[in-house]
Structures are given as C-alpha cells and as structure tokens.
Amino acid sequence: VPDAPVNLVNPGLWLTNADQITFSWEDGESDGEAAITDYRIYYDQTTNTWVELVSSHTGQTYTTDFELVEGHTYSFKVQAQNSVGFGDFSDPISIKAAQLPDQTSTPTTSIEGEHVRVTWSQPDYRGSVLTSYTITFRQADELTFS
C-alpha cells in the first residue's frame, strides 16, 4: 500500500475564507509500487471522532462543501489508495473556520506636522487574515462619522 500522505497544509496557514476550508497534501515517499488511484478523507469536528468525509477523491487539494460553523475547528486526515489498498493516514491538520475579527482597540491620535496619525492594535483576526481596516472620522456636526 502507499505511504501516508505528508505535508497537509492550508494555503493560508490555518486560515479559511468565510464558508470554505481548502487544504492540500503531497504523496508519501513510496506509492507501494502501484500508482495511487485516489484518496480518502476523514474529518473530526473536535469531538475526537473521525468520520469519513470523502470516500474517493482524486487530486491533492480538497475544498469543503459542507456548511462550516464560524470559529469551529475542524481536523482532517488523508489516506492514499492504490490497487493493493489503503495506506496509513497522514498526520491530521486542524483548521479553524473564520469568524468576525475582534473589536479593535480604541485608537489614539496624534499630530505629526501636517498629518494626524491614528494608531490602534491589531485585533485577533479570528481565523481569517485581516484584509483591511476602515477608519472613520467624526464630522464637524459632532454626530456623523465618515
């Protein structure tokens, strides 16, 4: 049988997008002298119970197609099959489904010449890398932020 797949990675390093998790892997050192035909994927929704997710998957990248629970950590492991049978499971990979980022710290402001510097601390991004910040200033009416 083939060696266990190796190097399971999530392209964003433990990050996910809003509703899907993608990860990939590589074949182990030996295919058992018979070409690998497909892979079987198991997952565990942090219940310490491994459940078959995909019985036969071709290719070395998998994207989930089930509904994720925000902030939930999912673990995956993969085994390769050739004409002889299934090899060992890979080491598992655990990936956290994204949530909204935490609230940002209260920003501070200071004057630097002809500019205002706004400073804040990066919040916990909750499983999905931050893509942008939105900075709004209060208008002269002391009510409206733009």
Place this chain on the structure above:
Amino acid sequence: VTDRSCLVPIQTLREAPFNLPWGSSIYVIVASTNAYGTSVNSEAGNGAVILTVPDAPVNFRNVITETHATQISLVWENGFSNGGTPV
C-alpha cells in the same frame, strides 16, 4: 500585539465631508475586515487637536490722538482665525 497606524492629512479633515474647524478634537473609529466580514466598530478615540498659526492681524493703524513726541500708539485686531487656540 502589533500596532497599526495610518497618517491622514489634516487638510483632508478640514475639507468636506468632515469640515473640521481649527481647534477641533479628532474623533476616530476603526473596524477590521477579514473574509468572514467586518468587526464591530472600536470605541471612538480622540485626543489630537488640529491647530494652525493665527491669521495675520488686521486693521493695523496708528492712533493719532494718542501719538505724542515720545510715543507712538498702534492698534490692531486679530485676524479671522486664531488657529484653534487663543492668540
């Protein structure tokens, strides 16, 4: 914890839609976005006050009635803006 910051030209805040007058405190809110969505807003932070130099004095003149052989009396008024803080 990693600090983030950005620089905004004061002139931007002086113009629409902000229209902040000199002497205003800067109130600012930050929110962050990831693939899942946008966080709740931060509390409004403030502290910095935008100031500039005063406008030139106006109506600079000699008070003839108070001008004598040994003294000259001059008076003026403040310009339109004090730059946000008293002259």
